[in-house]
Amino acid sequence: MGEYDVVIIGTGPAGLTAGIYDARAGLKTLLLEKSIVGGQIAWTENIENYPGFDGINGLELAKKMLAQAKKHGVEQKDGEVIEIKEKGKEKIVVTTDGEIKAKAVIIAVGSSPRKLGVPGEKEYENKGVHYCALCDGAMYRDKVVAVIGGGDAAVKEALYLANIAKKVIVIHRRDELRAEKGHQEMAFAKKNIEFVWDSVVTEFIGTKFLEKIKIKNVKTNKESIIDATGSFTYVGHLPATSWINVEKTERGYIKVNHEMQTSVAGIFAAGDCTQGDIAQIATAVGDGAIAGTAASKYIETL
Helix, strand or coil: CCEEEEEEECCCHHHHHHHHHHHHCCCCEEEEECCCCCHHHHHCCCECCCCCCCCECHHHHHHHHHHHHHHCCCEEEECCEEEEEEECCEEEEEECCEEEEEEEEEECCCEEECCCCCCCCCCCECCCEECCHHHHHHHHCCCEEEEECCCHHHHHHHHHHHCCCCEEEEECCCCCCCCCHHHHHHHHHCCCEEEECCEEEEEEEECCCEEEEEEEECCCCCEEEEECCEEEECCCEEECCCCCCCCECCCCCECCCCCCECCCCCEEECHHHECCCCCCHHHHHHHHHHHHHHHHHHHHHC
């Protein structure tokens, strides 16, 4: 599939930013993506906390970033990476479509939604159980849906669903939300958003499609049933790093130093797949800038 100076795996904000920096440094740069350009932000309806944009659609922002990268000479291809091998100082990026040679690799694969691991979750996935309101919310117009979680993603998606569904029931294991104050106030003001506190989902119930959700109060252990035909889970993410052989945390996040260098020389990582505490577009862009610059410096030493 070719030979490049830098191969960047993943086209979220971190990968796209790294691509811009490396291409501007005169390096032959390839972006690889197995899904959709933009990663998680492509599924976000409205981004309000990225500097310079007081409200922008996530996919639109991703397209702007990709256009900027391509303007500087970055190539972008579809492909899923299976592993990275080393041949001397050269890296061999093995994909489902063949092998790519590179002097340096930047892993920016992001993360995927964490699942609850309860009965019925797998059986009703895409049959009532979902993880992206922007992707699947439209099919629940004038119906009752549940949102599981209390962080910013959960509350923002509950607000989005409230404009579509008849009622949105937010199920949260604590007795207060963790979302930004502004989003909390907006959610509390919505008449068709209800909150179920101190509760966790224990089972998804239905026939061909989801019909009910069993929950348990974590303080009293009392179980109850909620009638809902749709459910959207936002309880965090897990890094998509099982295939890469570098040093990771127990949860699978890639360990990096201040230059985003992994435990393997010439392999860098950036964005949500690393062990940083804040998963935001701004921090991913910062990681990408550091990784891109560090990869450029590494190649100069070869």
